Amino acid sequence: xxxxxxxxxxxxxxxxxxxxxxxxxxxxxxxxxxxxxxxxxxxxxxxxxxxxxxxxxxxxxxxxxxxxxxxxxxxxxxxxxxxxxxxxxxxxxxxxxxxxxxxxxxxxxxxxxxxxxxxxxxxxxxxxxxxxxxxxxxxxxxxxxxxxxxxxxxx
Numbered sequence: 001x002x003x004x005x006x007x008x009x010x011x012x013x014x015x016x017x018x019x020x021x022x023x024x025x026x027x028x029x030x031x032x033x034x035x036x037x038x039x040x041x042x043x044x045x046x047x048x049x050x051x052x053x054x055x056x057x058x059x060x061x062x063x064x065x066x067x068x069x070x071x072x073x074x075x076x077x078x079x080x081x082x083x084x085x086x087x088x089x090x091x092x093x094x095x096x097x098x099x100x101x102x103x104x105x106x107x108x109x110x111x112x113x114x115x116x117x118x119x120x121x122x123x124x125x126x127x128x129x130x131x132x133x134x135x136x137x138x139x140x141x142x143x144x145x146x147x148x149x150x151x152x153x154x155x
Contacts, residue, residue, distance in 0.1 A: 013074055016141050016150065018066035024133055025062025025094065029053040036113040036122070044112045052102075052112070061098045065090055065134075073142065082142030083135050090134025091127060099126035 030053070037049040068089050073082050103122055106115035115122040140146035 013141075014070055016155070017069035017074060017137075018063070020137050020141065021066030021069060021090075022059060022062035024137065025065065026054055026058035028094075028129065028133070029058035032113075032126075041112060041114045044110075048110075049112050052110075057098055057102065061094055065093050068093065069141075073138075078142055083138035086138025086142065087131045087135035090137070091131035094130035094134075095127035099123060099130075102126075 033049060033053040037044075037053065038046070069086060072089065073085050077085050100123070102113075103115045103119065103126075106113050106122070107119065108116075113122065140150055
């Protein structure tokens, strides 16, 4: 019985970063799709916008962040170091790599989200929010108090 609980705890420790990263990334991209792709820039193909934001960016980059957390943080870092690493990985992958790539693609080719017209409005939230969310998720997944919160909620 105890061995089963240990296996479940280990599986949970490796599963949480993947699930949280993908869920947060898809949810964040859904908000961006609504705000930038529908409200601020309603012109253009909504299906293409949704595929870009939800599948390529949300699912794809969320998976990359989750995999990097599993490879670089789980069972290696704890506490403040893990929170910092989570924020850095999230800001680097989502904020710098993905956001700058999407900025360049949108401003030069697609013109779906207003990157060329409002570059600061396009870039700033995409760097600040992933760093903040990465730190928050790092606290939840890599501190005893954060894990207790998740455990109480059955996550």
